[in-house]
Amino acid sequence: MIDELSRLPGIGQKSAQRLAFYLLKRPKEDALRLARAIEIVRGKITVCERCFTLATEQYCSICRDPLRESDLVCVVEGPQDLVAIEKTHAFSGLYHVLGGSLNPLDGIGPDQLRVRELLARVQSDSIKEIIVCTNPNLEGDTTAMYLARLLQPLGIRVTRIASGLPVGGDLEYADELTLERAIAGRQEVVE
Amino acid sequence: MSSLQDIAVILRTYRIGEADKIVVLFTKDHGKMRAVAKGSRKTTSKLGARLEPLGLVNVILWQGRNLATITGVDVIDNFAEVRHNLDKIMMATTMLEIIDKSTLDNQENDDLFQLLTKALATLDKNFSPGILGAFCFRTLMIEGLTPQIDNCCSCNTTEDLTAFNVTVGGVLCKNCQSGQLISQQALDTLKLIFSGQLAKALHMCSHVPELRNEIESLGINTLEHHLGQKLKSHLNLTTWV
Ligand SMILES: [Zn+2]
Ligand SMILES: [Zn+2]
Numbered sequence: 001m002i003d004e005l006s007r008l009p010g011i012g013q014k015s016a017q018r019l020a021f022y023l024l025k026r027p028k029e030d031a032l033r034l035a036r037a038i039e040i041v042r043g044k045i046t047v048c049e050r051c052f053t054l055a056t057e058q059y060c061s062i063c064r065d066p067l068r069e070s071d072l073v074c075v076v077e078g079p080q081d082l083v084a085i086e087k088t089h090a091f092s093g094l095y096h097v098l099g100g101s102l103n104p105l106d107g108i109g110p111d112q113l114r115v116r117e118l119l120a121r122v123q124s125d126s127i128k129e130i131i132v133c134t135n136p137n138l139e140g141d142t143t144a145m146y147l148a149r150l151l152q153p154l155g156i157r158v159t160r161i162a163s164g165l166p167v168g169g170d171l172e173y174a175d176e177l178t179l180e181r182a183i184a185g186r187q188e189v190v191e
Numbered sequence: 192m193s194s195l196q197d198i199a200v201i202l203r204t205y206r207i208g209e210a211d212k213i214v215v216l217f218t219k220d221h222g223k224m225r226a227v228a229k230g231s232r233k234t235t236s237k238l239g240a241r242l243e244p245l246g247l248v249n250v251i252l253w254q255g256r257n258l259a260t261i262t263g264v265d266v267i268d269n270f271a272e273v274r275h276n277l278d279k280i281m282m283a284t285t286m287l288e289i290i291d292k293s294t295l296d297n298q299e300n301d302d303l304f305q306l307l308t309k310a311l312a313t314l315d316k317n318f319s320p321g322i323l324g325a326f327c328f329r330t331l332m333i334e335g336l337t338p339q340i341d342n343c344c345s346c347n348t349t350e351d352l353t354a355f356n357v358t359v360g361g362v363l364c365k366n367c368q369s370g371q372l373i374s375q376q377a378l379d380t381l382k383l384i385f386s387g388q389l390a391k392a393l394h395m396c397s398h399v400p401e402l403r404n405e406i407e408s409l410g411i412n413t414l415e416h417h418l419g420q421k422l423k424s425h426l427n428l429t430t431w432v
Binding site: 010012104105106107109110137138141142145146149173175176177178180 | 203208209237239240241243244245246266269271274275276277280281284285287288423424426428
């Protein structure tokens with residue numbers, strides 16, 4: 001059990017040991033409830049055939065929602081990013097989960113990601129704009145530039161989420177890369 | 192345990208734990224080093240953005256018994272123009288991988304450090320298509336692996352040099368030829384690269400796209416042969432569509 005637990009992300013040998021002993025100390029029912037929950041969820045969950053996020057049916061609840069704008073697609077690296085964006089309630093389009101980002105240093109190219117699937121969606125659905133919401137790092141930026149090169153010739157507007165300063169932070173403590181992007185992505189002040 | 196300060200190019204990073212990164216640094220005076228940057232993946236981390244691959248930084252490390260820990264970073268150059276251009280990024284990441292794979296930990300190599308920082312600065316300033324090929328051959332030169340290009344590796348003649356073969360270590364004449372064919376223009380460009388006339392070599396490559404590709408693939412192949420492995424970052428982004 002310790003071996004199994006220590007395979008989870010962020011769990012080392014020590015934490016795994018602690019979790020295992022905790023589960024053994026609790027009433028048997030508690031541990032079995034957790035085991036059942038994992039079994040049920042794992043058994044039901046599949047991947048949405050359109051956007052590749054986690055789903056319990058052929059299409060996820062977002063893809064099935066008729067009120068979402070279907071010509072606007074937000075490209076994310078993983079389902080956890082989709083959840084984060086959904087929490088903002090600021091986006092009303094659909095998603096596309098790439099399954100990572102272009103990472104030349106690890107040899108991850110378009111073939112290792114769901115880029116072909118995105119291209120197929122762009123060609124068959126009437127998508128007008130792709131918002132690239134990959135992480136603001138070298139790999140995420142590379143992915144955004146690559147998608148722009150791939151999709152812009154097809155008449156698709158490709159945008160990138162703005163990068164800026166964290167809310168509540170002090171400007172003088174910002175790093176140069178973030179500050180440079182915040183200046184490049186400046187906006188008109190509207191009263 | 193001690194603290195040290197050095198200039199470094201960030202070759203790559205690995206995620207570790209919940210919010211930490213292991214950073215592979217190519218330092219000027221201490222060679223390649225690995226160090227932990229604690230909490231650097233949190234969005235509030237000041238270290239985080241300063242430790243992206245490709246950055247030229249001033250770094251302060253605390254050397255413990257095992258892995259060093261990064262305690263301070265200042266950015267000298269982020270090579271912003273490289274980061275904003277897909278072709279430049281692809282070339283730069285290949286350079287980073289070449290340095291990572293051709294160096295051992297803690298072995299100072301100032302020539303390679305100068306080569307890398309100069310190449311990145313050049314790439315940042317203007318787009319020189321031939322720069323990756325030139326970089327490969329300069330790296331080979333620094334490592335003492337300069338291919339023989341003035342006379343045939345088999346019969347020593349200086350006439351009719353038509354082929355290049357990594358396994359024999361250089362060029363071959365028409366009679367001895369094996370490996371891949373090489374153009375006269377590519378031979379001339381290689382001579383310029385080896386004699387330090389880089390500006391001239393880059394100028395030639397920027398006018399002839401086929402020449403650039405020829406030098407680049409010769410350089411990559413030769414390096415891969417000596418490294419005994421493929422370079423992962425030398426991806427061709429356009430082929431599959
Ligand atoms: Zn879906
Ligand atoms: Zn010969």
